[in-house]
Amino acid sequence: MPQDIPASPTHFAVFDGDLSPEWFGHYKNAKALAVDTEAMGLIHGRDRLCLVQICDDQDRVCCIRIARGQSEAPLLKELMEATGIEKVFHYARFDVAAMASGLGIAVNPIFCTKVASRLARTYSPRHGLAAVVSELVGVDLDKQAQSSDWGRVEELSEQQLAYAANDVRYLLPARDRLEQMLVREERWSLAQRCFLCIPVFSDLDRFQYGSIFEHRA
Secondary structure, three states: OOOOOOOOOOEEEEEEOOOOHHHHHHHOOOOEEEEEEEEOOOOOOOOOEEEEEEEOOOOEEEEEEOOOOOOOOHHHHHHHOOOOOEEEEOOHHHHHHHHHHHHOOOOOOEEEHHHHHHHHOOOOOOOOHHHHHHHHOOOOOOOOOOOOOOOOHHHOOHHHHHHHHHHHHOHHHHHHHHHHHHHHOOOHHHHHHHHHHHHHHHHHHHOOOOOOOOOOO
């Protein structure tokens, strides 16, 4: 474990339905926030959003449990749509679509570590979160709880919550390393343009268009 990243979050909280005003206050002045989601599956509209995780550069991690049938989270929406705060995801395309489908949130602006990794780490075929974090941050993530029942939001296990927290705790340092690599390889401008396209691809996924850019009859 890197010396500057403790084994457990410095501050950790679990909320039902939305951020607390206190934690919203912690996050609202951040330059960047790491964000992730958990859902019942991968098909938007069928598989509901269950959990949203957030971490700032002070290692303050919260998990917001989203109830079945919930359609809004005002403080989370304000935070995710704040144009002065960069939201950092790994495979943002899914998370942005999940929050749009589940809570009507239009996330902006966005940094995706998966897209950045594919542009910067062209020497590697492995661009999953575990591989990126292992190489760039020096942490081996435990992904055993990845495929589990996130719909039991009131009864999430300690293992599930620990997994959810770790999926955001290392995104900000990974993001910084990837930006350095992209700048060095003169691909930073291309990456920024890719990030601007993510909401479009997320909407195409939500409305089940698939890839409309393929050349086929």
